[in-house]
Amino acid sequence: MKRAKITIVGAGNVGATCAHWCAAAELGDIVLLDIPGEMADMPRGKALDLMESSPIFGFDSNIIGTNDYADTAGSDVVVITAGIPRKPGMSRDDLLATNAKIMGLVCEQVKATSPEAVVIVVSNPLDAMVQRALQVTGFPPARVIGQAGVLDTARYRSFLAMELGVSVEDVSALLMGGHGDTMVPLASCTSVGGIPVQQLVPQDRLDEIIDRARKGGAEIVGLLKTGSAYYAPAGATAQMVEAIIRDKKRLIPCAAYCDKEYGVGGFYVGVPVVLGTGGVEKIVEIDLNDSEKAAFQKSVDAVKELVETMATLV
């Protein structure tokens, strides 16, 4: 059987760690690409280092590092992590001008070399960056997706498991909206071992946990000082890669292009989707209560404002 080809653009913290998770899960052959210049050999060094771990872990993925998009040609999945991360005191939105330009350059190349790929965008500010990737590649929206919800939900699920002293495997949750401070964890869609979370955690404590999940990215930035989170973000991205490559039809939250869906009107926002070989195969519309609807709308408005600002910058 032909192995899947996975390209990861940006061989920094998130990109290289994503390559690691994808290789460990034997999802396919991996091309790790970064820019030429002083650090041109860095992706080759990381790819070789990872390859040298393959006999230990027993994976047969071929991993190469490069600065040349020709090596990425015909990829099935392209993950874009290229761009700058934030540092303490910055918001994700502060990355807009720099990363919108980088996203444009990267997507021109992806469009030319892997026209059939499903593209997963990770760079921040996430929802605006996926919109930029859609604009520049011109790919069908189902094949241009953003990673945020799997990570944000994983943070929320981790905090709940810690709170209750139970396995993370038994915590199931959903979160919608943009990947910013306005994201909307849905208590009504959270359960532990099938039990609605509100029967297990008092509302005031649940509100604190939700608030921590919402600010989870900033919490890690504050601890690391030099950049932002990468283990969980890379793991979340690898889970999306797996859903696509193995056609798993996972029902998970991703930043998907919503037009009529949820009345969004042509923007990317986090919603539950069915993810398979075709990318976003379905956007699942659920009933939200009035306060959830209001919170979701606030989040959509914040995304729209950012996309409008981006239009003045690129």
Ligand SMILES: NC(=O)C1=CN([C@@H]2O[C@H](COP(=O)(O)OP(=O)(O)OC[C@H]3O[C@@H](n4cnc5c(N)ncnc54)[C@H](O)[C@@H]3O)[C@@H](O)[C@H]2O)C=CC1
């Ligand atoms: N969506 C999400 O949930 C998350 C998003 N992020 C975002 O992911 C991005 C990457 O974060 P890190 O890996 O921590 O940063 P990093 O600085 O470790 O790596 C970024 C890499 O992108 C490369 N790069 C820059 N311009 C490029 C170009 N034109 N072509 C190819 N590569 C290029 C850099 O050389 C660098 O190696 C940031 O924007 C960060 O905010 C990070 C964590 C979670």
Ligand SMILES: O=C([O-])CC(=O)C(=O)O
């Ligand atoms: O917080 C950041 O800047 C990186 C990110 O998106 C996250 O970890 O959720």
